[in-house]
Amino acid sequence: MLQIRGLSKVFGREPDTRVTALDNVDLEVAEGELVTVLGPSGCGKTTLLRAIAGFETPDAGSIAVAGRQVAGPGGRVVPAHDRGIGLVPQEGALFPHLSVAQNVGFGLRHLPARERRAKVREALELVGLEQLSRRRPHELSGGQQQRVSLARAIAPGPRVVLLDEPFSALDEYLRESLRAQVQSVLTALGTTAVLVTHDQQEALALGDRVAVMRAGRVVQIDEPRTAYYRPLDLQLARFLGEAVIVEGEMLPVAQLDPLAGPSVSCIFGTLPVAGWHGREGHCEVLIRPENIHASRAEDRFAKRAADAPAGLVGTIRTHTFYGHDEVLQVQVPELPQQIPVRVLGDHDYRVGDHVRLVVERPVCTYAC
Ligand SMILES: Nc1ncnc2c1ncn2[C@@H]1O[C@H](COP(=O)(O)OP(=O)(O)O)[C@@H](O)[C@H]1O
Ligand SMILES: [Mg+2]
Secondary structure, eight states: OEEEEEEEEEEOSSTTTOEEEEEEEEEEEOTTOEEEEEOOTTSSHHHHHHHHHTSSOOSEEEEEETTEEEESTTSOOOOGGGSOEEEEOTTOOOOTTSOHHHHHTGGGTTSOHHHHHHHHHHHHHHTTOGGGTTOOGGGSOHHHHHHHHHHHHHTTOOSEEEEESTTTTSOHHHHHHHHHHHHHHHHHHTOEEEEEESOHHHHHHHOSEEEEEETTEEEEEEOHHHHHHSOSSHHHHHHHSOOEEEEEEEEOOOSSOTTSOOEEEETTEEEEEEEEESOSEEEEEEEOGGGEEEEEOSSTTOOOOTTSOOOEEEEEEEEEEOSSOEEEEEEOTTOSSOEEEEEOSOOOOOTTOEEEEEEOSOEEEEEO
16 A cells, blocks of 8 residues: 655755665555554654655655555655645644644545535544534643544545654553554554554554664564564664573574474573574574563572473562562573563562573574
8 A cells, every 4th residue: 555665865965964864765554554663763753754745855765655656756746635645743733723623624625514524523533532523722631632633634534644653742541542542443444554653562562563763774574573572683672672682502403303493502591493593603592581481499409390491590689560560680690681580470579589580482593
């Protein structure tokens, strides 16, 4: 539905003011798909959306919506209002002097009054704000304002909806409930959407796929699970969540059992490898904290069942209780850094307790 090829945009002409906001970005979004774009502030997310929407002219590359080129070499640049794209801008940007209904009807001025009213009502019903249509933006909460902004974007029936950090100004509780609402509206409409955010949880939770940006480039695009458990490099691994990184040695793939995948030897023992970046030999091993299982150990020399994996025994240094889970920081004598471990359920762990840590899932390795 949306095809972006080689998109680049540079701001500023002088060498000292030049900023490459977009650097050869490729992105394809299928019909009905929601792609989240995740990246730190300043990496080019807003510029990408504004270029797609038609408010920024790219220096190179092309953009096509539903098979029609709207920007790119040799073609006419299609103006923003004619692209079939709805944009929910970063700050909502409602017109303060217009009512909710007038804001939502803004892109429908060309329609006869009756049709316009019907579409405004429909859009407001979808976001659950039909009761507030006469209010002005300043009479609404932050979350309601964002829903009006979404209603305004979807009212003309766009093929693609773009949302620029729609939840960033809201407190955590509101953010979660609005997230769910926006997701259900987009699903109900079957709209193709691109949502940008700097919040990794939001990107993973909402996206059918996640595109991770770094300094104007899309560096990885994958399903959330793949991006999280099999990031392409360690910088991405750290950006997407908490990471335990230890040194290891890739083992030669077993000759006798070709079905057994690659494995790595590291301080946690011999572990299966799900994502292997680089060659045999010395490497770095990525382990996610929730894939480390903790169990009580009397001390590091305590006996264990003969077939139980050895793992590592360490001492709990800090303990943070989050209600639904808790995070232990465990010091093992073999490593300089403490190891974060996420545990579910009530174990009554205390600082100073000994725990045995066993890696339970495949890991990723990176040549170093
Ligand atoms: N109109 C502009 N003029 C000059 N520089 C800009 C302009 N818009 C954005 N930039 C620069 O481009 C880079 C990317 O900005 P932006 O797309 O807003 O990032 P993000 O939305 O990811 O925070 C930043 O370095 C920003 O300062
Ligand atoms: Mg931005």
